[in-house]
Amino acid sequence: MPRLARLHHRRQCADVLVPFEPTSAIVRGLYDHLQRRYGSRLVDRSESKPFQVLADLVSLLGIADRESYLRRTVTTIGHTIYAPFTPGEASPPYDLWTQIVVAAHEHEHIVQAEESGGDLAFILRYLVSPSDRAVFEARAFFSTFELEYWRYGEVRTSVDTITKIISGSYGLGANDVLAARAALVVGLDVARVGGLSPATREVIKYLAGAV
Numbered sequence: 001m002p003r004l005a006r007l008h009h010r011r012q013c014a015d016v017l018v019p020f021e022p023t024s025a026i027v028r029g030l031y032d033h034l035q036r037r038y039g040s041r042l043v044d045r046s047e048s049k050p051f052q053v054l055a056d057l058v059s060l061l062g063i064a065d066r067e068s069y070l071r072r073t074v075t076t077i078g079h080t081i082y083a084p085f086t087p088g089e090a091s092p093p094y095d096l097w098t099q100i101v102v103a104a105h106e107h108e109h110i111v112q113a114e115e116s117g118g119d120l121a122f123i124l125r126y127l128v129s130p131s132d133r134a135v136f137e138a139r140a141f142f143s144t145f146e147l148e149y150w151r152y153g154e155v156r157t158s159v160d161t162i163t164k165i166i167s168g169s170y171g172l173g174a175n176d177v178l179a180a181r182a183a184l185v186v187g188l189d190v191a192r193v194g195g196l197s198p199a200t201r202e203v204i205k206y207l208a209g210a211v
């Protein structure tokens with residue numbers, strides 16, 4: 001089946017189906033746009049002292065293994081995103097589409113921080129409370145469903161796949177994982193009727209205009 005993205009025609013005609021393939025320029029432009037829109041900042045992790053300190057903390061709290069955290073993980077602290085790739089430069093496992101999905105996911109965390117009373121309140125809740133962390137992550141992963149629905153007209157990643165990622169990456173107990181899974185089931189339903197989380201809506205708006 002060809003890869004199709006459902007886009008609103010810019011001249012307000014009926015919906016049209018056009019292929020969407022990310023390009024380096026689109027991904028670079030998307031990150032620039034989101035940084036302006038949300039006041040976020042992208043930082044090279046290897047250059048960052050605070051990120052090394054965070055890796056120690058994350059490992060100390062049993063949230064993740066320090067080395068894999070440093071090597072592979074994308075993390076957002078407040079409005080700063082620490083990413084192991086340069087936007088628009090595909091480097092496995094971060095191909096261009098994955099970089100778009102990551103952009104939406106991390107900016108959902110920024111929206112969560114704004115809704116939680118600011119960066120510090122969010123960071124504390126996220127780090128200290130596994131049950132809050134489970135739900136914050138599940139909600140940020142809604143963006144994976146929503147972007148796939150937009151691009152392909154169907155959701156291709158299963159709830160089980162994301163539950164496995166959440167269960168293996170965030171130092172959660174069994175009950176927290178169950179809560180995350182329950183939230184993901186709802187998120188999948190919402191995505192399948194075209195529902196959009198706030199930052200994901202912004203991402204799709206940009207992509208639709210850039211094609």
Ligand SMILES: [Zn+2]
Binds near residue numbers: 109137
């Ligand atoms: Zn996340």
